[in-house]
Amino acid sequence: MISEIYMQQFEYFIPCGRGLEELLLAEVTSLGGEQVKATNSGVHCTGSLQLGYELCLWSRLGSRVLMRLTAGEVHDRYGLEKVAAQFDWPEIFNERNTFAVRFNGTSETLKNTQFSAQVIKDGVVDSFRRRGLRRPDVAVQRPEINIQGYLHKSEVTIYLDLAGSGLHERGYRQAKGAAPIRETLAAALVQRAGLTESAILAPDQWPALIADPTCGSGTLLIEAAMVATDRAPGLGRSDWGFNAWRGHKAQVWNDVKAAAQERFERGRAACKTQFHGVEEDAQIVQAAQQNIHALEFDDLIKIEQGNATADWVLKRYRHASSGLMLANPPYGERLGNTFSAWRFYRDFGRQLRKGIPGWRAAILAPDEAMIKAMRIRTEKKYKLNNGGISVLLAILQLNDEQEEFARPEVEALQNRLLKNWQAREKWAAKEGVNCFRVYDADIPEFNAAIDFYDGHLIIQEYAAPANIPVQVTEKRWWQIIEAVLDSLPIDADKIHTRQRQRQKGESQYNRVAEEGVMIEVQEYNAKFLVNLTDYLDTGLFLDHRWVRKDIQKRAMGKRVLNLFAYTGSASVHAGLGGAEQITTVDLSKTYLNWAKDNFRLNHLTINRHEFIQADCVKWLEEQSTQAEPEQWDLIFIDPPTFSNSKRMSDVFDVQRDHVAILRAAKSLLSKNGLLIFTTNKRGFKLASEELAALGLVSEDHTRDSIPPDFAKQRAIHYCWYLRHA
Structure with a gap:
């Protein structure tokens, strides 16, 4: 077989990166390949042994040079092992050589490429044993013989890798820079x-x-x-996959290499x-x-x-x-x-x-x-x-000087951003806060919210309607980025993004990254930790700052209950306002720990107050049904719009369920107490008549609870103050 191998034409497959097939086809043709045919991510050809060496040495575009050894129809692992075992592998390499098998392709019965590679290895070993030879060793690192299997539909083709390692290893790279191009x-x-x-x-x-x-x-x-x-490109390499191949003809290779030199x-x-x-x-x-x-x-x-x-x-x-x-x-x-x-x-x-x-x-x-x-x-x-x-x-x-493209839509967005920035930065400094909303879909085509957090910027892209083509939304997204970079005085390294849909349930609280960029921000006399990268929300709802400010104003000497507390920002304001005792309730342990960190940041004593991990709806029911429910002077309730958390006892919908939770909260509210209820649900309708029948009088404070940076957005939230009738 070895003597015959030099006389025959070989079938080669030269894989390549996607997009290089056309160029590789021309290259293989120029090197003398016959019956050259491009396929997905590679080129097939036929030619002599010398052609195989030429391809190894001269291909600038190919990933490897694979010489076809055998092929067969397979439907399961037994068929694959049979194809591998029937081939006379001792004619290819010596029992003292190490080898490795790679495999590409899957089918209904051969679903794991690592398993298929192992099946071929077993077949190779069986071939040696039938000849009474010892089993050759498998090497994970730098094997002397590399075997490649490809499965397409129901046919497997097994190749010998003449290159051994990838042809991109030219032999000259002594040192690498960051992210080198292949x-x-x-x-x-x-x-x-x-x-x-x-x-x-x-x-x-x-x-x-x-x-x-x-x-x-x-x-x-x-x-x-x-x-x-x-x-x-291969002139500087000495390690090749054909070095241990028993069909290798050194003289032919030396001639090819000498001509290249x-x-x-x-x-x-x-x-x-x-x-x-x-x-x-x-x-x-x-x-x-x-x-x-x-x-x-x-x-x-x-x-x-x-x-x-x-x-x-x-x-x-x-x-x-x-x-x-x-x-x-x-x-x-x-x-x-x-x-x-x-x-x-x-x-x-x-x-x-x-x-x-x-x-x-x-x-x-x-x-x-x-x-x-x-x-x-x-x-x-x-x-x-x-x-x-x-x-x-x-x-x-690059022959001629070129004018910059006119971009009127981007210029309009830049002007709006700059105008908003100048007005709101000045307002925020006077107000005593260092985080505010810069932009919120002011121009409908640019559907995003942009928030400033003490030197950092968060750009939240709202999901576009289904009738807007993907390429249009992609273009507008980059136009937003362009406008931000050109108009706002923010370092590019301090810009963070996320895609944000109008939220349902607890998705607004779910982790979306693991970067952990936490900074400290100022809100009046309060300090808060915000996470700029890992969640859809940062841990501080900016539109509620005036509600929190009013809670602090009213908190002196009061017992305060904060339900659906999130990261405890309202509890912190109550503490800074001199609340006698604060109870903070939330379902999430993560957010309760975050709330405690916010307390520490503001030098508030944690052990004087309660932090309760519980389903707020269920906790309210349990507290309100006690013979003598505990009383609070100030209760703040800001529930999610919708929640189906597995840890909650039932699905929660704020429109449907708000009467029930306010009924329960009423029994916990002291005689002259105040209950502040807010929600971000669009189009929410308070059941004021039902609440009045329960003995709760409501006052709409929506307008005077929304700060200027959110004033242009229609009802970013709703807010009511409720008291006993």
Whole structure:
């Protein structure tokens, strides 16, 4: 079999990242592949053993080079094991070699890829045992033989991985910067920018300068330089998947590698293009220089420390008669958050719009929003994939200076935000609070609420109506971000977002993140801890501040009951107002602990007061049915609109159930006591006649309980003061 293996044509499959299939097909064809056919995330072809070596050495875009060994129809684990076991594995590798199996694809009976890989391993071992050979060892790390199984519908195909490890491991990366771009994607970006192997035949067609003002550890520049010098991407690798393969023909491989070395020496001598990179982080600059040195490209590629948006960067490039800019600007973890990234793309685009005669650019971005943030015309766009994350490549012409796009709708929002900010910041300072609402869907198209918390901003996007297309809501969301960044004096790192629907039940209290950004805010003479990231609400309902202020005013010497207390902000105000005793009741242990923290923050003695974890509705019923119910002088009730918490005894609806809870609360209210009832339910109707029949007189205090930053929104909450008739 080994002697025959050199004479036959092999079937190869070269997998690749999504979006690279077209480019990879052209590459495989240029390397001599026959019957080349692109499929989803890869290319099939046939060819000689030499072709397999050429693919390993020269493919810039492929992830691996898989040589087909066997295939068969399978319907269950037994069929899969049979296909694997019937193949003569001792002809492929020695019993002393280590091996590993990877598997892709599932079916109704083979649902777990790890299990399917184990089944193939068992089949491989059985093949050795039938020949009376000892079992080869499986290696998790760096196996000598890599076997790949693919299941599609009811057919499994088993391959030998000639590359061994991913082809993106070029061998030059001595050090990595933060979130480095994968080499195969970098090579694709270089090709989409118009730089291909065919250009080597005409060095004068290459730009005089190739620049990356966001170069990180230099991957884009290095990949471009390897194309410019005709260097095979695998020339620096020594570890290959075919090294332990019994069919490996060293002479053929050595010839392929020697030819590649000769091409590189000629290409290196002919290369006239220079390469320049800019990176802000000094440590990453050092990492880039190590990678460049490993390839002996020190005289070709120069890296400087600086910021891509600085004026000097683009001025540096104007001396070149022609140029190409390659860039993978930082986003996500590299910049801290989405808004820092958006601001970077906006500022970067502002520089690019100045133009550089004779230049074009290929810019990689996480999504369409970041491309639009640059506000510059694009020539082409390509959807690509970076380590499982969808990205977008934009090709731009930089020849001429470009005017910034007119954006009247964003300007209108900016004007509204700035107007609101100036008025409310001044009011808040006079009022003695450092958190307030800046905007609440003032312009209907921009359906969001924006709140300020002592230097931080929370943008809460309301869910759009079902008849609004997703792309429209996405566009408007980024227009809100743009308007906020351009009009409000807030650091991008201190902007937090969440999507918020009109709430039902306890969803407003559910945890939505685990970042834990807690800050201390001021409300008159009270201090509160607010969580800016982990919940839909922060722990402080800003629209209720005047209600809390009035509770403090009335609390001196009183016994105060706070039901549905949340984080105890009303209880804190009662304590600061000199309440004799405060009872705080809530279903959540988390929020009761938060309430205690708020008490400590305000130097209120916890052991003088009660904190009760209970279903408030059930607790009210139990207290009110006692022979001599305990009495409170001031009761505050702010129930949820709706709740179906598993810990509650029943489903709660404030419209349906408010009479019942107020009836129970009446029996706990002292003779001259005051009961304050509020709700955020839209369109709520108080059953005043029923309450009057129960002996409760109600006064509507809705208007005078809503502060100015919420005054334009129709009934952000309702508020009544109730007393015994």
